[in-house]
Amino acid sequence: MSVLQVILNSIIRASELALLSLGLTIVYDILKFANFAHTEYAVVGAYFAFILNVTLGLPIFFSAILAAIATGIFAILIDRVVFKKMRNANGIIVMVTSLGVAIALRNTVRAIWGASPKSYNVPLQAPIVTKYFRITPLQIWIIAVGAAAMVAFYILLHYTRLGKAMRAASDNPDLAQASGIATEKIVTAVWFIAISFASLGGILIGMETYLLPYMGFAIIIPVFCAAIMGGLGNPYGAMLGALVLGFAENFGLYINFGKLFNLGGLLHITHRALFIPTGYKPAISFVILIVVLLLRPRGILGKKEER
Amino acid sequence: MKKVFLLMGAICMGLLLTAAIPTVSQAASPVVIGSIDPLTGSNAIQGADMQRGEKLAMEQINAAGGICGRPLKIIWEDTESSAKGGMAAVHKLVEINKVHVILGAYSSGISLPTGQWTNSKKIIQISEASTSPKLRNIGPYFFNVMGLDEVMGTKLAEFAMESGAKTFASITVNNPFGIGIEIWTKKTIEKAGRKWLVGVRYDEKKLDYRAELQRLFAKKPDAVFFTAYGTESKLILKQAYEMGLKPPKGWYADYMTMWSNEVIPKTAEGIKGLVMGSNSGARYEAYHKAYLKRFGKDAKQTAFGAYAYDATWIAALAINMAGTATNTDKIAKALYTVSRIYKGVTGDKSFDKDGMQVTDYYRRMIYHNGKLVPYKKK
Numbered sequence: 001m002s003v004l005q006v007i008l009n010s011i012i013r014a015s016e017l018a019l020l021s022l023g024l025t026i027v028y029d030i031l032k033f034a035n036f037a038h039t040e041y042a043v044v045g046a047y048f049a050f051i052l053n054v055t056l057g058l059p060i061f062f063s064a065i066l067a068a069i070a071t072g073i074f075a076i077l078i079d080r081v082v083f084k085k086m087r088n089a090n091g092i093i094v095m096v097t098s099l100g101v102a103i104a105l106r107n108t109v110r111a112i113w114g115a116s117p118k119s120y121n122v123p124l125q126a127p128i129v130t131k132y133f134r135i136t137p138l139q140i141w142i143i144a145v146g147a148a149a150m151v152a153f154y155i156l157l158h159y160t161r162l163g164k165a166m167r168a169a170s171d172n173p174d175l176a177q178a179s180g181i182a183t184e185k186i187v188t189a190v191w192f193i194a195i196s197f198a199s200l201g202g203i204l205i206g207m208e209t210y211l212l213p214y215m216g217f218a219i220i221i222p223v224f225c226a227a228i229m230g231g232l233g234n235p236y237g238a239m240l241g242a243l244v245l246g247f248a249e250n251f252g253l254y255i256n257f258g259k260l261f262n263l264g265g266l267l268h269i270t271h272r273a274l275f276i277p278t279g280y281k282p283a284i285s286f287v288i289l290i291v292v293l294l295l296r297p298r299g300i301l302g303k304k305e306e307r
Numbered sequence: 308m309k310k311v312f313l314l315m316g317a318i319c320m321g322l323l324l325t326a327a328i329p330t331v332s333q334a335a336s337p338v339v340i341g342s343i344d345p346l347t348g349s350n351a352i353q354g355a356d357m358q359r360g361e362k363l364a365m366e367q368i369n370a371a372g373g374i375c376g377r378p379l380k381i382i383w384e385d386t387e388s389s390a391k392g393g394m395a396a397v398h399k400l401v402e403i404n405k406v407h408v409i410l411g412a413y414s415s416g417i418s419l420p421t422g423q424w425t426n427s428k429k430i431i432q433i434s435e436a437s438t439s440p441k442l443r444n445i446g447p448y449f450f451n452v453m454g455l456d457e458v459m460g461t462k463l464a465e466f467a468m469e470s471g472a473k474t475f476a477s478i479t480v481n482n483p484f485g486i487g488i489e490i491w492t493k494k495t496i497e498k499a500g501r502k503w504l505v506g507v508r509y510d511e512k513k514l515d516y517r518a519e520l521q522r523l524f525a526k527k528p529d530a531v532f533f534t535a536y537g538t539e540s541k542l543i544l545k546q547a548y549e550m551g552l553k554p555p556k557g558w559y560a561d562y563m564t565m566w567s568n569e570v571i572p573k574t575a576e577g578i579k580g581l582v583m584g585s586n587s588g589a590r591y592e593a594y595h596k597a598y599l600k601r602f603g604k605d606a607k608q609t610a611f612g613a614y615a616y617d618a619t620w621i622a623a624l625a626i627n628m629a630g631t632a633t634n635t636d637k638i639a640k641a642l643y644t645v646s647r648i649y650k651g652v653t654g655d656k657s658f659d660k661d662g663m664q665v666t667d668y669y670r671r672m673i674y675h676n677g678k679l680v681p682y683k684k685k
Binding site for chain 1: 347348349351387388481507508509510512513514515517518519521522538541542545548549550551571573574
C-alpha cells in the first residue's frame with residue numbers, strides 16, 4: 001500500500017470524525033458539559049435516514065439532509081425536556097444525565113429496529129483506481145461533506161450574527177445576556193447545528209459500513225479523543241484533533257517499527273518486521289491523547305484558563 | 308431405497324418415543340426445554356433457520372404423540388449473536404423457566420461460556436452450531452451435534468493446497484472458533500511444506516476492517532482462508548472489493564452458509580470452501596420437503612436449521628428414553644444411546660466419549676452468481 005493511500009485513508013477517517021467532534025465541542029463550549037449522548041444522536045440520525053431511504057424510498061442524498069434536520073429538532077426537544085432544567089446545575093451532574101440519555105437512546109433504537117445490522121439502499125461502488133491509490137465515489141463524498149461542513153461552520157461563526165452571538169455567549173454568557181443576546185436562542189441553535197453535524201457523520205459512517213444500534217458506543221472514544229486533543233470547546237481544535245487522530249490511527253498501523261528500531265538499517269536490534277496489531281487501533285487514540293495532554297494539557301488549540 | 312430408510316427411521320423413532328411411557332406418571336403438562344438461538348444480531352439469518360428447524364422437529368414430535376405422552380414445548384431466547392446475550396438467555400431459562408435441557412448455541416464464542424455455566428449447574432446443553440475443539444473439555448452435561456474444527460481446518464487447507472498456492476494467510480474472527488480454524492489450517496499448510504505468512508484475527512461488530520485487510524494482504528499471499536459471521540463477512544468482503552484485494556489463487560472459506568445469504572454477490576464471487584452436513588438421502592429429502600411445506604422456504608438456505616432439527620429430536624428422544632425431564636444424569640446417559648440409534652438429517656450423529664461428534668460431512672462448494680454451487684475441479 002502506498003503512502004498516498006494511507007494519507008487518503010487518514011483524511012477519510014478525519015472527515016467522519018470531524019463532523020462528530022465539532023458538534024461535541026461546541027455543545028461543551030456553550031453549555032459547559034461533556035455530552036455523552038452526542039454519538040447516540042448520530043445513531044438516531046442514521047436510523048432516521050434509514051426510514052427515509054429504505055422504508056420510504058427517498059434518494060440517500062435527500063434522506064441524509066432531512067434526517068440531519070429532523071435529528072437537530074429532536075435534540076432541541078430533548079434539551080427542552082431534560083437539559084433545560086439543568087442550565088445552572090454542576091457540569092458533572094449534567095454530564096451524568098447525558099450518559100442516561102445516551103443509554104435511553106441506544107436502547108430505544110435497539111427496541112425499534114432490533115440488534116441486526118441495517119444497510120441503506122446504496123449500490124456497491126467500484127473504486128476509482130490510480131497507480132498510487134484507490135478511492136470510492138462515496139469516500140470522495142465523505143471528504144467533500146466533511147470539508148464543506150467545516151467551511152460552512154467557519155462562515156457561520158465569523159460572518160453571521162448568530163456566529164458572533166455564539167462566540168460572545170461562549171466567552172462570557174452573563175455579559176452576552178446583559179448585552180441583549182438571547183442566550184436561550186443561542187443554545188437552541190447550538191443544539192441544532194451540533195446534532196445535525198453529528199447526524200451527518202453517523203449517516204456517512206452508516207453508508208460506508210452498516211447501521212447498528214451500538215455504533216454510537218463504538219465511535220464515542222475517538223470522537224472524545226479528537227475533541228479533547230484539539231482543546232475541548234474550540235471548534236477548530238476539534239477539526240485539528242480529528243485530523244491528528246485520523247493520521248495517527250492509519251500511520252500507526254502502517255509503520256514498520258522494526259525498521260524504526262534499527263534506525264533505517266544503521267542498527268540491527270531486530271531482523272523482524274514489527275507492526276502494531278490491528279486490534280490495538282483504538283488504543284492509538286488513547287496513546288496520542290495522553291502524549292498531547294502531557295505536552296499541552298489544554299489540548300492543541302485550547303485556551304489557557306484565566307485564574 | 309428411500310422408503311426403506313424412511314420406514315426404518317420412523318420405526319426407530321416410534322420405538323424410542325413409546326419406550327418410556329409407562330414410567331412417567333405426570334398428566335399431559337408439557338415437557339419444557341429451552342433454546343438459545345441468535346434471533347437478532349450478526350447471525351440472525353442462521354438463527355431464524357435454526358429456530359425453524361427446532362420448531363419443525365417440535366411439531367413432528369408432538370404429532371407423533373410427544374414425549375412420554377406429554378407435548379414438547381420449547382422456550383426460545385435470543386442470544387443477540389453475543390456471549391453476553393447468550394449468558395443472559397441461559398440464566399433466564401434455568402433460573403426462571405427451570406428448564407433442564409437447553410439447545411444451542413450458534414458459535415463457539417457463545418457455546419463455551421454458556422456451556423461452562425450450564426455444565427456447572429448440571430443442566431444439559433446440546434450445541435447445534437459450534438465447532439471449537441475447546442468444547443470437548445466443558446464437561447459431562449455438554450453435547451455437540453456438529454463436527455469440530457480439527458477436521459474442518461484440515462480439509463479446508465487440503466482443498467486450498469490443490470490450487471497450487473505456495474503461500475497462505477488467514478483472516479478469522481478473534482474467538483475460539485476463529486482461532487481454531489487458524490490453528491488447524493496453519494498446521495496442515497506447514498506440515499505439507501507450504502509457507503504460512505500471517506494469521507489476522509479481527510474483532511466482531513466493528514465498523515471498519517480495512518486495517519485488518521491491509522495487514523492480511525501486505526505480504527501478498529497466494530490464497531487466503533476466511534471465516535466470518537454474516538454481518539462482518541458482508542463488510543469485510545465489501546471493503547476488500549473496494550480496496551481491490553483478491554488473492555491470486557482465491558479465498559477459501561469454512562462453513563460457507565454462515566455468510567452466503569448476506570454478502571453482496573459481486574464481492575464474494577468465486578470464493579471456494581466447504582459446507583457442512585449431508586444434503587442428500589431420504590432423511591434429508593423428507594426434512595427438506597417438510598420444511599418447505601411448513602415455512603415456504605428452502606431448507607438449503609443455511610446448513611444450520613438441519614443441525615438444530617437433529618439436536619431437538621435427539622434431546623426429545625433422550626428425555627423419552629430416560630423417562631424423566633429433570634434428572635440430567637439419566638438424560639446424559641440416554642443421549643449417548645440415542646446418538647448411535649438416531650439417523651440424522653445431517654448424517655451420523657454418534658457422540659464420542661466427550662459428547663462430541665465422531666464424524667461429519669463436508670461438501671466442496673463455490674460461490675457463483677449469488678449462490679453456492681457444487682465445486683467442480685477444472
